[in-house]
Amino acid sequence: MQKxxxxxxxxVAATLAFFVxxxxxxxxxxxxxxRPQVHFSPEEHWTNDPNGLVFYQxxxxxxxxxxxxxxxxxxxxxxxxxxxDLLHWHELPVAIPxxxxxxxxxxxxxxxxxxxxxxxxxxxxxxxIYTGHTQTSEGIRQTQNLAVSLxxxxxxxxxxxxxxxxxxxxxxxxxxxxxxPIARHWIMAVSLPKEHKIRxxxxxxxxxxxxxxxxxxxxxxxxxxxxxxxxxxxxSNSAKSIWALKVGLNPGAPQGGSGEQYFLGDFDGxxxxxxxxxxSHGWTNYGKDDYCAINFNNLPKxxxxxxxxxxxxxxxxxxxxTTPWRGQMSLPRRLSYISDPAGLALKQEPxxxxxxxxxxxxxxxSTNTSALYGSEHTLQPPFEIRLHFxxxxxxxxxxxxxxxxQHWTEVAFDTAKKExxxxxxxxxxxxSPDFPVxxxxxxxxxxxxxxxxxxxxxxxxxxxxxxxxxxxDLVFPVSNNLQIQIFPDDAKPIQSEGQLWELKSIx
Ligand code: FRU
Numbered sequence: 001m002q003k004x005x006x007x008x009x010x011x012v013a014a015t016l017a018f019f020v021x022x023x024x025x026x027x028x029x030x031x032x033x034x035r036p037q038v039h040f041s042p043e044e045h046w047t048n049d050p051n052g053l054v055f056y057q058x059x060x061x062x063x064x065x066x067x068x069x070x071x072x073x074x075x076x077x078x079x080x081x082x083x084x085d086l087l088h089w090h091e092l093p094v095a096i097p098x099x100x101x102x103x104x105x106x107x108x109x110x111x112x113x114x115x116x117x118x119x120x121x122x123x124x125x126x127x128x129i130y131t132g133h134t135q136t137s138e139g140i141r142q143t144q145n146l147a148v149s150l151x152x153x154x155x156x157x158x159x160x161x162x163x164x165x166x167x168x169x170x171x172x173x174x175x176x177x178x179x180x181p182i183a184r185h186w187i188m189a190v191s192l193p194k195e196h197k198i199r200x201x202x203x204x205x206x207x208x209x210x211x212x213x214x215x216x217x218x219x220x221x222x223x224x225x226x227x228x229x230x231x232x233x234x235x236s237n238s239a240k241s242i243w244a245l246k247v248g249l250n251p252g253a254p255q256g257g258s259g260e261q262y263f264l265g266d267f268d269g270x271x272x273x274x275x276x277x278x279x280s281h282g283w284t285n286y287g288k289d290d291y292c293a294i295n296f297n298n299l300p301k302x303x304x305x306x307x308x309x310x311x312x313x314x315x316x317x318x319x320x321x322t323t324p325w326r327g328q329m330s331l332p333r334r335l336s337y338i339s340d341p342a343g344l345a346l347k348q349e350p351x352x353x354x355x356x357x358x359x360x361x362x363x364x365x366s367t368n369t370s371a372l373y374g375s376e377h378t379l380q381p382p383f384e385i386r387l388h389f390x391x392x393x394x395x396x397x398x399x400x401x402x403x404x405x406q407h408w409t410e411v412a413f414d415t416a417k418k419e420x421x422x423x424x425x426x427x428x429x430x431x432s433p434d435f436p437v438x439x440x441x442x443x444x445x446x447x448x449x450x451x452x453x454x455x456x457x458x459x460x461x462x463x464x465x466x467x468x469x470x471x472x473d474l475v476f477p478v479s480n481n482l483q484i485q486i487f488p489d490d491a492k493p494i495q496s497e498g499q500l501w502e503l504k505s506i507x
Pocket of ligand 1: 065
């Protein structure tokens with residue numbers, strides 16, 4: 001891979017700005033302002049949570065909460081896209097439409113390898129377990145239901161015995177189902193949002209469910225609990241795995257609005273037990289814009305779990321200034337965990353390398369503010385930056401990404417406040433009073449000061465401290481031509497080295 005010093009990068013990039021444009025979006029249907037170039041978004045209309053993530057016969061399936069009729073929430077159905085590499089998505093027709101006054105809320109898809117359900121006709125098949133949201137004369141009823149596909153997720157039939165689980169409740173949703181290879185049965189984690197409980201069930205046939213246990217209330221209970229996900233997590237440095245239980249919280253997350261907490265511990269086949277070690281409760285994302293992330297079922301055994309979420313926040317999702325679509329997904333990330341003297345932590349590594357194009361080296365001497373700020377030298381998103389900062393000699397250091405002297409976004413370490421942060425208070429369009437914020441995560445001084453940043457046309461995804469901090473924030477810059485500055489500046493240089501890649505559009 002070709003490498004050049006960063007100072008030159010910016011100069012080269014100035015010229016590149018003209019040449020990069022056609023690279024950015026080859027498909028005119030995906031070339032509107034703010035249209036993400038490395039993140040999935042539906043061609044048109046509204047989306048929220050990812051649903052039924054599953055790998056099957058060489059394809060990754062992304063189903064998603066979708067309104068086929070417009071760009072606001074409503075008529076919830078499952079949209080559908082497939083990919084062979086988790087990055088390039090091909091959108092297909094709606095998979096499971098709303099029907100008979102029932103909306104199709106969030107849920108899972110499993111591969112029923114042994115036809116435990118009796119719903120497969122030839123060998124295995126895909127079974128969706130989703131929440132049906134029905135307006136009845138007595139009010140709202142949420143129940144768990146099945147649908148089956150015999151043709152790789154293209155066509156779905158409702159199971160005639162639906163619902164398979166009904167507590168006669170208005171709030172009972174978002175089943176996460178996976179196969180327990182030891183007990184040889186299915187496990188469901190499903191939310192009782194108002195009671196701040198995740199309830200576990202087991203089943204041998206996906207139709208009859210036996211209640212096992214409840215987890216919660218614990219951790220953060222300032223809002224509804226939604227979108228649970230139970231995931232076996234390998235260690236990044238040894239063979240021992242642990243379990244993570246991820247729980248969505250809306251509203252009331254620390255950054256405001258919707259957010260996601262995780263618990264690390266053990267699932268003994270019946271109950272989840274949170275570890276007593278430090279770090280066993282954290283936030284899957286410390287930014288504002290990653291919600292209802294779930295992991296892929298049925299991945300090949302040698303792959304780490306892959307998590308993908310909805311890149312928005314219920315506080316302002318309806319006001320996102322994009323058309324003809326509204327809503328996008330985060331990048332997929334591989335999950336592991338670390339255990340070090342500071343405690344446990346979930347580790348996330350974004351999958352993006354296959355999109356890398358031209359590569360430039362960033363060196364410590366490239367931080368001359370005057371050379372960059374206000375200059376003509378610009379970059380076009382999408383791009384990726386990986387940086388390692390040396391031992392901090394300055395209280396605050398990081399990157400400033402800006403589109404003009406009045407509009408910028410800061411991604412930085414604040415060692416005085418012991419925070420890693422993204423500050424988007426000056427990033428551009430403030431679409432709601434809840435939008436201009438500085439999102440922050442606690443710094444662990446014994447973990448490395450490293451940073452991976454993926455900048456797309458309307459988002460910044462940051463991974464810091466060995467991937468133990470993930471921070472995803474939407475931004476709506478005033479211009480697509482961005483400049484980058486490492487700060488502080490040459491006056492007090494900070495040791496930093498790394499690389500920058502232009503990323504190729506997935507469209
Ligand atoms: C979370 C959520 C889920 C629900 C879905 C409805 O974003 O509220 O709990 O199943 O969205 O679209």
